[in-house]
Amino acid sequence: MLLMIPGPVQLHERIIRAMARQMIGHRTADFSAIMEFCVEKLREIFGTKGDICLISGSGTAGMEAAIASFSRVKKIATLENGKFGERLGDIAERYTQVERVKVPWGESFELDAVKEALDNGCEAVAFVHNETSTGILNPAKEIAKLAKEYDALVIMDAITSAGGDYVKMDEWGVDVAIVGSQKCLGAPPGLAAVAVSEKAWDYYNERCPYYLDLAAYRKKLKDMQTPYTPAVPLFFALAEALKIIDEEGLENRIQRHRILSAAVRKWAVEAGLELFPNLNKYSSYSNTVTAIKMPEGVSDSELRGTLKKEYGILVSGGQGELKGKIFRIGTMGNVGKFETVSTLAALEDVLMRKNAIKPALQYAQILLRDLQ
Incomplete structure (x- = not known):
């Protein structure tokens, strides 16, 4: 099965082999060396000199750790224009007062709405950088700059952008950011970095959840250890994934993600399909996943079901209120030209049988021509 979804992603053979290593003690110098390498490389990917807390848990564990550990605020604004923005709001409501700045899924935030929340006494802002449920890239730099005018804490979900798009925590003024291992980093699920x-x-x-208390992770970071038993094979995998990123070069990797997603968007538009999110002058299309409206007369099962059954390719459908209304093509992690062209060619075949699109693969191939 070819995974063309917004995580988990296809694994490089080197990463698969890395997980097959014999176990090591997690309180040894061998593990500390792996941990130190991961921390150093993740600092580069986040664009920060700050602490890196590695949690054996999903991206959502990282989200909760970030919100809960720094919840000593009277009120937090959560910016919600998709499933994962809403999840931030749901988590935050367990720990403090929340002002949920909501717009319909796929719509763009206006900075005036964020400013109003800050004027209403919010001492922190939490938002999703790359909202994969709708294929929109929210304006992290502008949001953080506005929040800093109020000296507010800035928490950013970078789970599906770090490693595949620009994340510049220190430059932008982001205080806390999260990434999940199974997205643009190209590793298996099960680790979150904050x-x-x-x-x-x-x-x-200090009254945050015991296992997700980031102060405990910070304390052990001095010895390049984790406070509790880590998922050691996943650290093997993450270290190998970060070596691959280092070999490719972070800038080259970001540009690869951008070229792949641009090719998918070009194909969709030339085929007569409609991209889902509605952009304003601040937002832009995601560079790691493309959300496309389902063409008229085609059901989710006809499109995604046929693609999976006949070609062995998995793309994502819509979530929540968008179920059956959009489909989403992930171009993140270890995906390249071969996987992208194969997916678009297969989709073109499926949709042309339904007379739902016109041939457009050539337009995507032009953009991908020089991508190695």
Whole structure:
């Protein structure tokens, strides 16, 4: 099965082999060396000199750790224009007062709405950088800049952008950011990294969940250890994935993600399909997943079901209220030209049988021509 979904992603053979290593003790110098390498490379990917807390858990564990550990605020604004923005709001409501800045899924935030929340006494802002449920890239730099005018804490879900698009925590003024291992980093699911600025510790709440208390992870970071038994094989995999990123070069990797997603968008538009999110002057299309409206007269099962059954290719459908209304093509992690062209060619075949599109693969191939 070829996974063309927004995570988990296809694994490089080197990463698969890395997980087959014999176990090592997690309180040994061998593990500390792996941990130190991961921390150093993740700092580069996050664009920060801050602490890197590595949690054996999903991206959602990282989200909760970020919100809960720094919940000593009277009120937090959560910006919600998709499934994962809403998840931030759901998590935050367990720990503090929340002002949920909502727009319909796939719509863009206006900065005036964020400013209003800050004027209403919000001391922190939490948002999703790359909202995979709708294929929109939210304006992280602009949101963080506005929040800093109020000296507010900035928490950013970078789970599906870090490693595949620009994330510049220190430059933008982001205090806390999260990434999941199974997205643009190209590793298996099961690890979350939370990057933390020095300022964020001013908001630390010691009454956060025991396992997700980032102060415990920070304390053990001095010895390049984790406070609790880590998922050691996943650290083997993450280290190998980060070596692959280092070999490719982070800038080259980001440009590969951007070229792949641009090719998918070009194919969709030339085929007569409609991209889903509605953009404003601040937002842009995601560079790691493309959301496309389902063509009229085609059902989700006809499109995704046929693609899976006949070609062995898995793309994602819509979530929540968008179920059956959109489909989503992931171009993140270890995906390249071969996988992208194969997916678009297969989709073109399926949809042309339904007379739902016109041939457009050539337009995508032009953009992909020079991508190695």
